[in-house]
Amino acid sequence: MLNLGCGPVQPRGWVNVDGSHRAWFAAKLAPIDRLLTALGIFPKTEFGPHVRVLDLRKPLPFADGTVAAIYSGEAWEHFEPQVARRLTQECYRVLAPGGVLRVCVPDGVQFFSRYLDLIEKANQTPRGSRAQSVAEIRRHVQLYFNDICTRRPGLGSMGHFHKWQYDEPQLLALFEECGFLDVERMPFRDSRIPNIADVERSDFLIVEGVKPDLGGEVA
Ligand SMILES: C[S@@+](CC[C@H](N)C(=O)[O-])C[C@H]1O[C@@H](n2cnc3c(N)ncnc32)[C@H](O)[C@@H]1O
The missing domain is CATH 3.40.50.150 (Vaccinia Virus protein VP39)
Known part of the structure; x- marks a missing residue:
């Protein structure tokens, strides 16, 4: 399986x-990976030679x-x-x-349903007291740009967006x-x-x- x-x-x-790059490093250069981890240069990882890269x-x-x-x-x-x-x-x-x-x-539907719910909530709040609901909308939109459609340059782009x-x-x-x-x-x-x-x-x-x-x- x-x-x-x-x-x-x-x-x-x-x-x-x-x-991932770390999976490759931990599997192919395990002793160096362990050393760099022990020295605190690399963070701890679950990857190792047991993972198929x-x-x-x-x-x-x-x-x-x-x-x-x-x-x-x-x-x-x-x-x-x-x-x-x-x-x-x-x-x-x-x-x-x-x-x-x-x-x-x-699930895209969950993401966009939540977005519409937040908009609805903000629209039902009187204009002068919307700061909290607008902050929630901003956080949700930020999630989209941070996690979903932001293409990071160079090595950072591998699989992480x-x-x-x-x-x-x-x-x-x-x-x-x-x-x-x-x-x-x-x-x-x-x-x-x-x-x-x-x-x-x-x-x-x-x-x-x-x-x-x-x-x-x-x-
Ligand atoms: C969000 S994590 C999911 C981890 C786990 N399966 C879970 O359900 O929590 C996505 C994983 O896909 C891997 N990945 C992304 N692109 C890949 C690729 N081209 N080849 C192999 N693995 C890839 C990443 O390294 C990462 O570990």
């Missing part, structure tokens, strides 16, 4: 994959039909749409027939267009994948699909 874009979530029983923008280095299940929490939104599509196709390729792909991403905003129709369609069946929005930690609670940390927009078993079909 693959856990793609694992970050600090690295349960046993999963192949925990990440491609892969750049998910590239093809997955697994043979066709060899993976039982794939989970990814809060990673798909870090890819340009065409890169996320290629990655979804790659997941389809490496999954065994009957294998499950489950992706969790921030969002490059797309998903919602249920888009994510369902992505799965279906890549060939998955039984594509459904799923509740938090309710999955066809056993022990999903080991990897799932966020209750956002979660979609799951199954790679069909086409083995018995006659062309």
Whole structure:
């Protein structure tokens, strides 16, 4: 079972994959990483040689039909749409027939609904006393520019800002267009994948699909 874009979530029983610079350093140059951490030059990290370092923008280095299940929490939104599509196709390729792909991403609807709620609240507040509600709107808009659409220059751009905003129709369609069946929005930690609670940390927009078993079909 693959856990793609694992970050600090690295349960046993999963192949925990990440491609951040720190994951690379801690896996490939572990003794130097430990030394720099001990000297206080690097912050502590959960990454180490146990994490499989892969750049998910590239093809997955697994043979066709060899993976039982794939989970990814809060990673798909870090890819340009065409890169996320290629990655979804790659997941389809490496999954065994009957294998499950489950992706969790921030829900654009939640973000914009909250924005509209804040506007509504401000509009219902008398003009002279809106400072608090305007501050809340500003914080929400700032979140958008800080976390969602701010492209940081140089190395800082690797994976740490969002490059797309998903919602249920888009994510369902992505799965279906890549060939998955039984594509459904799923509740938090309710999955066809056993022990999903080991990897799932966020209750956002979660979609799951199954790679069909086409083995018995006659062309
Ligand atoms: C927001 S964290 C999610 C961590 C964890 N999966 C969770 O649910 O809390 C996104 C992770 O995706 C990784 N990531 C982003 N772009 C990547 C890429 N091109 N290749 C591999 N990992 C990537 C980042 O390094 C980061 O650890």
